[in-house]
Structures are given as C-alpha cells and as structure tokens.
Amino acid sequence: MIGQYHAKWRQQSAQDGPVFQxxxxxxxxxxxxxxxxxxxxxxxxxxxxxxxxxxxxxxxxVVHVPIWCLRWVQGGVHSQMTFTAGNHKDHSVYELVHDMVxxxxxxxxxxxxxxxxxxxxxxxxTGNRRGVALSSLQGIxxxxxxxxxxxxxxxxDPKV
Numbered sequence: 603m604i605g606q607y608h609a610k611w612r613q614q615s616a617q618d619g620p621v622f623q624x625x626x627x628x629x630x631x632x633x634x635x636x637x638x639x640x641x642x643x644x645x646x647x648x649x650x651x652x653x654x655x656x657x658x659x660x661x662x663x664v665v666h667v668p669i670w671c672l673r674w675v676q677g678g679v680h681s682q683m684t685f686t687a688g689n690h691k692d693h694s695v696y697e698l699v700h701d702m703v704x705x706x707x708x709x710x711x712x713x714x715x716x717x718x719x720x721x722x723x724x725x726x727x728t729g730n731r732r733g734v735a736l737s738s739l740q741g742i743x744x745x746x747x748x749x750x751x752x753x754x755x756x757x758x759d760p761k762v
Contacts (some may be wrong), residue, residue: 608630636679643747647671654722659756664714666749675725679734688713698735709736716752718762727762
C-alpha cells in the first residue's frame with residue numbers, strides 16, 4: 603500500500619518539476635516555492651487576504667475564510683477544552699476534531715464564527731473553541747485548505 607502512494611507521489615513530483623529552482627526560472631523565490639509545496643493552503647490564504655477588502659462587513663452574510671487567516675482575541679481557551687454552548691455543548695474540542703478527521707462531520711457543519719476585520723487583520727470574537735478545532739484540523743490536513751464559516755464585522759459594529 604505504501605509503495606502505491608510512494609509511486610503516485612514520485613509520478614506527481616516528476617510532473618511538477620523540482621521544488622528548488624533557480625531564481626531566474628521561477629516567479630517566486632525558492633523558499634516561497636518550498637512553502638507552497640509543503641503547505642498548499644498558503645495560496646488560498648494569500649488569495650483570500652488579497653480579496654479581503656471586497657468582502658461585505660456587518661451584513662451577517664456568511665463568508666468561508668481559510669482558517670489560517672484568523673487570529674484570536676482571547677488569551678486562552680476553556681481549561682477543560684469543552685464547549686459550553688451551541689451544537690457541541692458539553693463535548694470536547696478534541697471530539698470535534700476527531701469527528702472531522704474521521705469524516706463523521708465536516709468543517710462546513712461547524713457553526714459560523716463572528717469575526718472582526720480591522721486594518722486587514724481578522725479576529726475571532728466568538729467561537730474561539732470552534733476556531734481551535736478547525737485550526738487543529740488544518741494542521742492535520744496540510745494537503746487542503748480548511749475554511750471556517752464566518753460572519754464578518756467592522757471594528758465599530760455594535761453587534762460585536
């Protein structure tokens with residue numbers, strides 16, 4: 603089984619070309635190419651950040667945001683790593699991560715996070731534990747981009 607995956611990887615690597623290329627033969631420096639190779643979701647993160655100014659703030663509209671674009675406002679997470687409200691009340695954050703890894707639930711099923719956008723940075727103001735679970739999933743699923751459903755607000759919005 604491992605041999606099959608290794609063969610597929612070698613075949614894909616041959617099609618992609620070498621990861622390390624000279625500066626003159628690529629548009630990006632080799633270090634950046636390596637980063638894209640190791641964490642393909644980086645491209646989605648950068649593209650979303652470029653389009654952030656086009657997102658409607660304060661509308662309550664749900665936007666799918668790459669989890670690596672989000673920052674935390676709170677200094678910590680519930681000491682027992684359990685949810686105290688919502689769909690996962692009295693369940694562990696780790697249980698949610700396990701459910702998503704084992705395909706019993708999907709990142710799209712997680713309730714939206716409330717996020718404040720301030721000077722191009724995005725801060726989770728409600729849903730910290732859900733954010734931790736999705737961020738953990740992104741660490742496991744480096745081959746794809748994990749998106750969080752978010753409601754975006756401006757820094758002066760009275761809702762947040």
